[in-house]
Amino acid sequence: MIVSATNRIIGTVEAGYKKEYRKYIYERDVQILKYLVDYIAQAVEQDKAGLLVDQVTHELKSPIVGIRGHADLMRMGWGRLTPEIIHAKFEDILADCDIMLHQVGMLEYRLGRKGQASKPTLTYVYRDIIIKTINQVVRPVLRRKGIHPNKIEYNPGDSNRIIIVVDRPKLNQVVYNLLNNSIKYAKDDPKDFRLNIEVDNSQLKGSYVIKFKDWGIGIEKGYEEKIFEEGVRTPEAIGMDVNGSGIGLTIARRIMREFGGDLKLINNREPTEFHMVLPRKPLRGE
Amino acid sequence: MILFVDDEEEMDSYRMGLSLSGYEVVLITKLDDAWKYFDLNRDRINLVILDISMPPGNLLKDYDTKAGMRTGVVFFDKLREQIPTLPIIIFTNVSDERVRAHFSNEPNCLFMQKPDELPSTLAEKVGQLLTT
Numbered sequence: 001m002i003v004s005a006t007n008r009i010i011g012t013v014e015a016g017y018k019k020e021y022r023k024y025i026y027e028r029d030v031q032i033l034k035y036l037v038d039y040i041a042q043a044v045e046q047d048k049a050g051l052l053v054d055q056v057t058h059e060l061k062s063p064i065v066g067i068r069g070h071a072d073l074m075r076m077g078w079g080r081l082t083p084e085i086i087h088a089k090f091e092d093i094l095a096d097c098d099i100m101l102h103q104v105g106m107l108e109y110r111l112g113r114k115g116q117a118s119k120p121t122l123t124y125v126y127r128d129i130i131i132k133t134i135n136q137v138v139r140p141v142l143r144r145k146g147i148h149p150n151k152i153e154y155n156p157g158d159s160n161r162i163i164i165v166v167d168r169p170k171l172n173q174v175v176y177n178l179l180n181n182s183i184k185y186a187k188d189d190p191k192d193f194r195l196n197i198e199v200d201n202s203q204l205k206g207s208y209v210i211k212f213k214d215w216g217i218g219i220e221k222g223y224e225e226k227i228f229e230e231g232v233r234t235p236e237a238i239g240m241d242v243n244g245s246g247i248g249l250t251i252a253r254r255i256m257r258e259f260g261g262d263l264k265l266i267n268n269r270e271p272t273e274f275h276m277v278l279p280r281k282p283l284r285g286e
Numbered sequence: 287m288i289l290f291v292d293d294e295e296e297m298d299s300y301r302m303g304l305s306l307s308g309y310e311v312v313l314i315t316k317l318d319d320a321w322k323y324f325d326l327n328r329d330r331i332n333l334v335i336l337d338i339s340m341p342p343g344n345l346l347k348d349y350d351t352k353a354g355m356r357t358g359v360v361f362f363d364k365l366r367e368q369i370p371t372l373p374i375i376i377f378t379n380v381s382d383e384r385v386r387a388h389f390s391n392e393p394n395c396l397f398m399q400k401p402d403e404l405p406s407t408l409a410e411k412v413g414q415l416l417t418t
Contacts, residue, residue, distance in 0.1 A: 061379040065400040066296030072404035073299040077306050089299070096296065144295035 059245070060103050063096035070096075088143065095140035101169070102137075102176050106251060123168050125208060125278065126159040130197060133175040141183055147190045152197070159199030162208055164278060170255045171278075174263065175210075177248040178274055182214040185237055196271070207261065210276040218269025227265065228253045287312065287330045288412065291320040291361070292337040292377070300335075300377075303405025304412065317343035317361060324365065331372070333416060334365060335408075338378040338385060355380070359388060366392075373415045377408070394418075 070089040074081065081089075123129065131154075139149050179195070186193045196213040219227060220234045227234065233246040253263040260279040267273040290301055290313040301313040314320040317340055324331060338358035342351045345364075351357040358376065365372055373394045378385070381399065389397045396415055398408070 057379065057381065061401055062294050062296055065379065066294075066299070068401075069296060069299035069303075069405055072406055073303050073306075076303060076406045080306065085302075092296075092299075141295070144298065 060100065060107065063100040063103065066096040067093050067100075088140075091140045092144075095137050098137045098176075102173055105169075105173050106245075106247060119167075120165045121168050123164050123166050123171070124160070125162040125164060125210070126156045126199060128168060129171050129175055130154060130199070130210070133172050133179060137176055138179050138183070141180075145183065145190060147183070147186075147193045151190075151193045152195045154197040155199075157199050158201055159208075162199065162201060164208075164280070166259065166278075171259075174252040174255050174276060177252040178212050178276070181248060182212065182216060182272075186214070186216045194271075206280055208278040208280065210278065211266075212274045212276065213267075213271035215271050218272050219265060221268060224265050224268065228263075287327070288333050288335060289314065289320065289324060289327075289331050290335040291317070291340070291358075292335070293317075293340045294337070297337075300405045300408055304409050307406075307409035307413075309409070309412065317341065317357065318345050321345050321361075321364070324368075328369065333373040333375065333412060335375045335377050335412075336362060336365075338376065338380045356385070359385065362389070362392075375408075375411065375415060377403070 070093050074086060074089055077085075134152060134154075138152070142149055142151070182195050183193075192215065194215045196211075198211045198213075200209040200211060217236050220236055223232070223234045226232045228249050230250045231246045249263070256263040256276060256278075262275075262277040264275045264277065265273070266275050287310045288304060290297065290304075290311055292313065293315045295315070297313060301311050304311045312323065314323055321343075324334075336358050339355045340357040340361075341354050342349065342357045342360075346357055346360050349360045351360055358378065362374060362376070365374065371394055374392075374396075376389055376395065376397045377400060378398075379400050386397050389395050394415070396411055398411060403411070
């Protein structure tokens with residue numbers, strides 16, 4: 001069975017009659033069956049495409065609507081809102097802008113584009129990648145979910161000195177996707193949330209390893225590699241009350257491998273542990 | 287009282303906008319919790335604001351919600367089964383005309399698209415629906 005629009009093989013169908021009922025299968029019967037199957041396949045593809053558009057636009061519109069909402073609220077409540085609320089709303093606006101940029105990156109991937117490459121820049125791994133993503137995007141998201149920021153533990157080790165030359169926004173996208181998953185798939189009670197980030201300078205020769213550990217719902221056995229495939233979500237993730245498209249880890253691993261590094265799942269649960277492996281790139285001028 | 291059912295945290299500005307306009311608002315992000323709240327407080331709820339694309343939760347896990355993209359359509363019917371005249375505002379990012387058409391003949395119902403509305407205009411529409 002082939003989808004005519006995409007030439008994608010989606011399966012096979014067997015058909016026939018019992019001998020006592022009918023002696024021959026006519027070419028016309030086969031044609032009718034073929035038309036029917038093609039029609040169903042096309043309808044399924046169109047339905048899927050429509051839902052895909054909905055998923056992508058939904059993810060993109062959310063932060064846009066958020067920004068407009070925060071701005072209008074400050075306008076209508078000016079003089080009545082406390083400075084703390086106004087400060088929080090400004091933080092929300094900045095976080096929504098960053099989320100939107102990340103979503104555009106995901107959209108480009110879904111549309112089959114690699115995304116615009118930025119000029120590689122001198123990057124402090126700890127300051128520019130980890131702390132920046134936590135402060136700009138993750139903190140406001142945690143606040144909205146009622147999770148205290150001190151639930152994120154990070155141990156820089158001697159990573160303050162680690163400098164690489166890299167396409168920084170793409171690396172930020174990887175960290176964002178990992179942290180976003182930790183928050184999305186945390187256990188229900190905000191008090192149980194825990195995330196640990198550690199930079200290991202010593203484990204692999206020629207590489208730096210950033211370790212992300214969380215104590216969320218975990219990854220089911222048998223899904224260790226499947227979670228990196230496009231569109232795959234574990235049954236536990238699907239069963240949770242969060243929407244997701246199942247492409248965050250696919251994109252994150254792809255970016256890391258383009259850099260010559262990798263993204264690996266080291267432990268399924270308690271804690272769920274991902275390792276982001278960064279190659280030691282030569283510094284400019286070296 | 288207004289029951290606001292939406293899984294997006296960004297809706298907090300809309301909730302605050304309604305509060306600033308003098309309404310008592312409860313924003314609930316999970317469908318199962320929203321249904322429990324509705325069940326316990328049905329006499330106090332004057333209006334529901336309802337998103338369309340939400341995880342279906344246990345309540346609607348066996349329904350055809352199109353992978354959560356049409357959950358609100360099913361939840362709307364469940365609310366109306368309980369209180370047929372309950373004013374409901376559909377507040378969504380979904381731009382599919384078929385979804386809009388689905389609600390076009392429903393009495394006491396407004397279909398609003400999030401990108402078109404601000405917290406202040408949502409508060410105005412709530413006032414209009416409550417006075418009709």
